[in-house]
Amino acid sequence: MAEVLVYVDHVDGAVRKPTLELLTLARRIGEPVAVALGNGAADTAATLAEHGAVKVLTHDAPEYAAYLVVPKVDALQAAHEAVAPAAVLVPSSVEGKEIAARLALRIGSGIITDAVDLEAGDEGGPVATQSVFAASFTTKSRVVKGTPVITVKPNSAAVEAAPAAGAVEGLSVTFSAQATGTQVTGRTPRESTGRPELTEAAIVVSGGRGVNGAENFAIIEALADQLGAAVGASRAAVDAGWYPHTNQVGQTGKSVSPQLYIANGISGAIQHRAGMQTSKTIVAVNKDAEAPIFELVDYGVVGDLFDVVPQLTEEIKTRKG
Amino acid sequence: MSLRIVVTVKYVPDATGDRHFADDLTVDRDDVDGLLSELDEYAVEQALQIAEGRRDEGGDAEVTVVTIGPEDAKDALRKALSMGADKAIHVEDDDLHGTDVIGTSLVLAKAIEKAGFDLVVSGMASTDGTMGVVPALVAERLGVPQVTLLSEVSVEDGTVKGRRDGDTASEQLQAQLPAVVSVTDQSGEARYPSFKGIMAAKKKPVQSWDLSDLDIEAEEVGLDGAFTKVESAAERPARSAGTIVKDEGEGGKQLAEFLASQKFI
Ligand SMILES: Cc1cc2nc3c(=O)[nH]c(=O)nc-3n(C[C@H](O)[C@H](O)[C@H](O)COP(=O)(O)OP(=O)(O)OC[C@H]3O[C@@H](n4cnc5c(N)ncnc54)[C@H](O)[C@@H]3O)c2cc1C
Ligand SMILES: Cc1cc2nc3c(=O)[nH]c(=O)nc-3n(C[C@H](O)[C@H](O)[C@H](O)COP(=O)(O)OP(=O)(O)OC[C@H]3O[C@@H](n4cnc5c(N)ncnc54)[C@H](O)[C@@H]3O)c2cc1C
Numbered sequence: 260m261a262e263v264l265v266y267v268d269h270v271d272g273a274v275r276k277p278t279l280e281l282l283t284l285a286r287r288i289g290e291p292v293a294v295a296l297g298n299g300a301a302d303t304a305a306t307l308a309e310h311g312a313v314k315v316l317t318h319d320a321p322e323y324a325a326y327l328v329v330p331k332v333d334a335l336q337a338a339h340e341a342v343a344p345a346a347v348l349v350p351s352s353v354e355g356k357e358i359a360a361r362l363a364l365r366i367g368s369g370i371i372t373d374a375v376d377l378e379a380g381d382e383g384g385p386v387a388t389q390s391v392f393a394a395s396f397t398t399k400s401r402v403v404k405g406t407p408v409i410t411v412k413p414n415s416a417a418v419e420a421a422p423a424a425g426a427v428e429g430l431s432v433t434f435s436a437q438a439t440g441t442q443v444t445g446r447t448p449r450e451s452t453g454r455p456e457l458t459e460a461a462i463v464v465s466g467g468r469g470v471n472g473a474e475n476f477a478i479i480e481a482l483a484d485q486l487g488a489a490v491g492a493s494r495a496a497v498d499a500g501w502y503p504h505t506n507q508v509g510q511t512g513k514s515v516s517p518q519l520y521i522a523n524g525i526s527g528a529i530q531h532r533a534g535m536q537t538s539k540t541i542v543a544v545n546k547d548a549e550a551p552i553f554e555l556v557d558y559g560v561v562g563d564l565f566d567v568v569p570q571l572t573e574e575i576k577t578r579k580g
Numbered sequence: 581m582s583l584r585i586v587v588t589v590k591y592v593p594d595a596t597g598d599r600h601f602a603d604d605l606t607v608d609r610d611d612v613d614g615l616l617s618e619l620d621e622y623a624v625e626q627a628l629q630i631a632e633g634r635r636d637e638g639g640d641a642e643v644t645v646v647t648i649g650p651e652d653a654k655d656a657l658r659k660a661l662s663m664g665a666d667k668a669i670h671v672e673d674d675d676l677h678g679t680d681v682i683g684t685s686l687v688l689a690k691a692i693e694k695a696g697f698d699l700v701v702s703g704m705a706s707t708d709g710t711m712g713v714v715p716a717l718v719a720e721r722l723g724v725p726q727v728t729l730l731s732e733v734s735v736e737d738g739t740v741k742g743r744r745d746g747d748t749a750s751e752q753l754q755a756q757l758p759a760v761v762s763v764t765d766q767s768g769e770a771r772y773p774s775f776k777g778i779m780a781a782k783k784k785p786v787q788s789w790d791l792s793d794l795d796i797e798a799e800e801v802g803l804d805g806a807f808t809k810v811e812s813a814a815e816r817p818a819r820s821a822g823t824i825v826k827d828e829g830e831g832g833k834q835l836a837e838f839l840a841s842q843k844f845i
Contacts, residue, residue: 570832
């Protein structure tokens with residue numbers, strides 16, 4: 260069976276969920292061979308094996324942390340040469356997309372970004388589903404030249420356990436002249452809030468301009484915590500300095516696709532929709548009955564969020580006993 | 581020596597319009613007005629600031645904007661010129677219709693090389709394709725460092741520095757010129773063209789290049805040259821109308837009831 264390269268997104272050996280989703284999708288087209296790079300690369304093997312990786316190619320070198328993107332492209336290119344895969348799958352993070360694109364160019368292939376689904380096509384080679392124009396269209400595309408390189412958005416598949424050998428093999432990598440071009444001279448890790456990762460969360464509770472102040476985001480956080488949810492924000496709330504940009508949902512923020520999205524005091528501008536329209540169930544609280552967000556909702560409450568949200572939080576607390 | 585800055589700007593269908601695909605599954609450009617991708621305004625702004633900084637220190641700088649697109653794409657160039665860019669290059673050729681991202685990066689890289697550059701500034705993503713990979717591809721093709729997705733950027737003594745806010749960390753980056761940078765919408769508000777700027781833009785030079793000017797064969801670009809193929813595009817079915825209630829004092833409780841019925845609590 261054809262092998263499929265899966266690029267592993269991990270933090271010091273802890274595999275991030277979108278990679279496990281990729282392993283599920285990879286099994287539809289072939290046998291997943293994972294590529295894990297950098298500090299803790301070998302520690303990813305057990306998790307990857309549990310989720311279907313027949314092989315785990317690992318390599319660590321100081322270059323991965325010290326320079327931007329290109330060392331990882333060099334390594335993925337080496338893995339591509341070693342394996343001659345039927346496809347290369349990469350998580351659709353900001354960095355993942357850049358790595359995938361440069362790899363595609365080097366190996367003479369096309370690239371599809373931000374796929375939301377993947378299936379084996381009739382003519383051989385995967386067919387990717389994309390959700391485009393702020394999720395108002397669904398397209399199906401193929402890479403028609405070279406080895407398909409496809410980046411896949413988080414939450415595009417359910418994570419399935421599928422134990423496989425996961426044999427660890429060292430990858431041999433020679434860095435290119437470009438590898439050391441962009442130095443990383445400092446790195447401040449993001450502080451964990453203890454809440455789920457925004458793009459991976461099953462439930463997202465968001466606040467917009469209607470929240471009207473940084474201190475009022477406590478109301479949003481309290482609801483999120485009752486639901487075990489991540490907190491999101493509109494750009495208006497972020498630009499006002501009420502919540503960090505890392506929590507922005509939308510075209511220039513994160514795109515989320517949770518089971519449940521609750522928008523509070525958010526009007527539903529096209530750029531916000533672009534980041535949340537594919538959520539399975541959408542709920543909004545807004546005092547303006549004409550707000551465009553209500554066109555999207557499964558359930559909407561026309562009302563003041565300062566009344567509705569705390570009451571909802573209390574009611575959930577009561578119901579949970 | 582003059583610092584040569586090239587800004588890549590894309591002409592896109594207005595995101596607030598009713599965007600559609602044409603029969604050949606490329607973007608329908610007739611139905612919806614086009615404009616300079618709003619995210620490229622940030623690129624123009626940062627390029628202008630870098631150039632102004634350079635001039636303030638007694639140096640010289642020149643900002644050239646380049647676009648690949650149909651005749652109308654000149655509008656995007658005019659907007660950038662009226663913001664303050666010095667000159668513009670329009671790459672236009674019928675054979676470019678349907679070019680994918682690999683082809684787009686080829687044409688941009690050739691145009692940038694022909695124009696001559698020390699620094700390329702791009703937006704973080706277009707507002708239609710939204711791939712966010714063109715800057716990385718152009719850097720790969722030009723063989724220069726990519727310093728991308730910056731929310732802060734500065735150039736000094738032949739070095740570009742910036743801050744990249746990623747998913748798990750915020751990074752400080754640095755590279756020697758020549759380099760390709762891309763900037764996010766966090767990099768700083770883009771200026772509005774002044775009346776004077778709009779008038780001045782009318783007199784600024786706009787060069788037109790076609791594929792032969794760039795030594796690119798027609799087969800390398802366009803729908804036929806594309807490395808990817810769109811097989812179908814379907815409009816997402818409208819969501820069925822949801823339940824909307826007015827809060828009469830019990831709105832939170834009613835919402836809790838809905839969430840419970842959907843097994844979220
Ligand atoms: C290139 C570009 C990229 C962009 N990217 C993004 C992006 O990634 N994410 C994003 O969100 N936006 C983005 N935007 C901005 C977007 O266009 C909107 O401006 C933004 O989403 C508006 O945020 P909002 O809904 O919070 O604010 P508003 O549109 O001001 O809406 C506030 C809403 O809150 C309601 N409200 C007020 N008070 C209350 C109350 N007490 N109780 C209940 N409801 C109340 C109001 O009725 C209103 O509907 C982008 C714009 C551009 C041009
Ligand atoms: C909905 C949609 C989905 C698409 N999906 C794919 C796909 O999966 N694979 C694929 O190969 N192609 C795809 N394309 C085609 C691709 O978008 C174009 O080739 C495009 O010009 C480059 O990609 P982008 O617009 O996403 O640019 P991005 O990488 O998002 O743009 C980043 C920056 O590059 C610069 N730039 C981009 N295009 C131009 C231009 N024409 N002129 C000047 N500067 C420019 C701008 O500075 C811009 O801010 C898609 C197009 C659409 C409309």
